[in-house]
Amino acid sequence: MTTAIEQLTDELSQFLEADQITVNETVRTLHSKDESYHTPSMPDAVVFPRTAEEVSRIVKAAAANKVPVIPFGVGSSLEGHVIPYDSGITIDFTEMDKILDIRPADMLVTVQPGVTRTALNKELKKHGLFFSVDPGADATLGGMAATNASGTTSVKYGVMRDQVRDMEVVLADGSIIHTGNMAAKSSSGYHLNGLFVGSEGTLGCFTELTLRVFGIPEVTVAARAVFDSITNAIEAVPAILQAGIPIARVELVDTESIRQVNAYSETDYAEQPTLFLEFHGNEAGLAQDVAFTEEIVKDFGCREILFEQETASRNKLWEARHNAAYAYTHGFPRKQMMLTDVCVPISELAEAVVFAREELDRQRLEGGIVGHVGDGNFHVLLMIDHSDADELQRADTYNETIVRRALACGGTCTGEHGVGVGKQKYQREEHGPAYDVMLKIKQALDPGNLMNPGKLIVE
Structure with a gap:
């Protein structure tokens, strides 16, 4: 008897080219996971549309055969968004790249x-x-x-x-x-x-x-400000923002993360809580803003602040920040990363980060803290041995503890990574009765529950 997926792939082959649809196991394996720690699961087939009209026909055929549809970009998501736990077809959009x-x-x-x-x-x-x-x-x-x-x-x-x-x-x-x-x-x-x-x-x-x-701004200046404590580093940020300084980036990197960055990127940054900053503007205005920023951070116990205007120096600084996750992966080759993602009101940020660090030590877990502290978003990079059931349990407990503390102070379970499957269990707790409104929207627009089922909004 012909299965639903066989019927669907046969219908799709009527209007897609041979290279636009595949059941090849290697390709399906590549589409069974993202960059998260969540368990992979393969789709039944992968299709590569080139136009909106093709996407429309693919979705119509999938709906007629009651086959789930999972959109896919490059698989860089961090909460299992693109993993097809209900099987179905993955629509890979990489050929729609114009x-x-x-x-x-x-x-x-x-x-x-x-x-x-x-x-x-x-x-x-x-x-x-x-x-x-x-x-x-x-x-x-x-x-x-x-x-x-x-x-x-x-x-x-x-x-x-x-x-x-x-x-x-x-x-x-x-x-x-x-x-x-x-x-x-x-x-x-x-x-x-x-x-x-x-x-x-x-x-x-x-x-x-x-x-x-x-x-593109006329002038870009980057800076690295070193502090004696996480609290001082974070509390300097609202003061910079309240001063009206046009800061484009302000990133916290804690002591342990600086240590990993130094080892991976071959830098020699002081191993202390550090803010990475960047300013965009015109030359005259930025000169004043940079001087004002220096005064502000010194009021919060900044040990040193170093400014970089040359492109190569700025790029080196931001490559070091962006490579923090890879630094941990390289530093703990036998472990896998679990990356938390919460966002809290800026007024609550210092206490939330200090709590996260203390809880990390209490749970005897290896990792560090980085964050987009200008908007209250921070991440804990946990390195976990997945063969150690006790460590896995401690990591899950830790993640849940951090999320619930964020919710308790008016924050959110995810500032930017999204919900996927990893944060789905917190949705009703975070949104309350509004979650039922979301369910009604989902049911109205996708009554068959075929669009990426099991993610974000689930009955």
């Missing part, structure tokens, strides 16, 4: 979902523009929209949701809609951009995005 339109006067760009952040910025540079959201990984823009990614620059430019002006979305029944327009503002209708950004593939597949971009 930059469709750049509108410098409107400060907008329209792209297909498979375009990566680096590829976009390489093209935008020719126009004196850049795309601001920097999650560290060279993720696809479709994937970044799906998880509402942010990263190091969100303190100045905002998160992914702030950049999306319009999206083309294929819904669960195969119909195609646009969620916005190119106007700078609108008071018309429900805010569908905000609904679909961060929906993690549970409401539809993104086939086109119109995004806001920015002019």
Whole structure:
């Protein structure tokens, strides 16, 4: 008897080229996981559409055969978002990688979902523009929209949701809609951009995005400020922000993480709690801002602050920060990383980070803390031996402890990584009765529960 997946692949082969659909085990294995610690699970097939029309036909055929659909970018997500635990087909968007339109006067760009952040910025540079959201990984823009990614620059430019002006979305029944327009503002209708950004593939597949971009700043200055304590380092941040200094990045790296960074990146940074900072602006204004920042951080016990304006020096500093996770992986080759992600009000941040460090030591776990402290988001990088059941249990307990403390002080279980399967169990606790509203939206737009089932919103 023909199975549903056999029937579906036969139907798809009627309009897709032979190289656009595969049941090859190696390809399926590559699409069975992301960069998280969550257990892999293979899809039944992988398809590679090239147009929105093909995506629409794929989704319609999947719906008719009651086969789940899982959108996939490059698999850089961190909470199991793209793992097909209910089997089904994975739609890989890497062949939809065209930059469709750049509108410098409107400060907008329209792209297909498979375009990566680096590829976009390489093209935008020719126009004196850049795309601001920097999650560290060279993720696809479709994937970044799906998880509402942010990263190091969100303190100045905002998160992914702030950049999306319009999206083309294929819904669960195969119909195609646009969620916005190119106007700078609108008071018309429900805010569908905000609904679909961060929906993690549970409401539809993104086939086109119109995004806001920015002019490349005239001058960029980076800095590294070393403190005696985590509390002093974090408490300096609100003072910098309240002073109106146009800071573009402000990152905390704790002592243990600096130690790992030094070993991996061959740097010789002081092994103390450190802020990595970056300022964007014009030459005259930044000279004043840099001097003002130096005064502020000294009021909070800064031991030294070193500024870098040369491109190579700045790049070295930010490569060291972005490579913190790889530094831990390299430093603990027999262990696997578990990466936490919570966000709290900035007024609660210092206590939350100190608590996270103390709890890390109490649970006898190896790891460190980094964070986008300008917006209250921090991560604990845990190195876990997955063959040690006791250590795994302590890590899970630790992760849950950090999340519940964040929720208790008015924060969220995830500042940027998204929910996927890893944070799904906290959704009702975080959102309360609003979670039932989310369930109704999911049921209305995906009544068959075929769009990335088991993620984000689950009955």
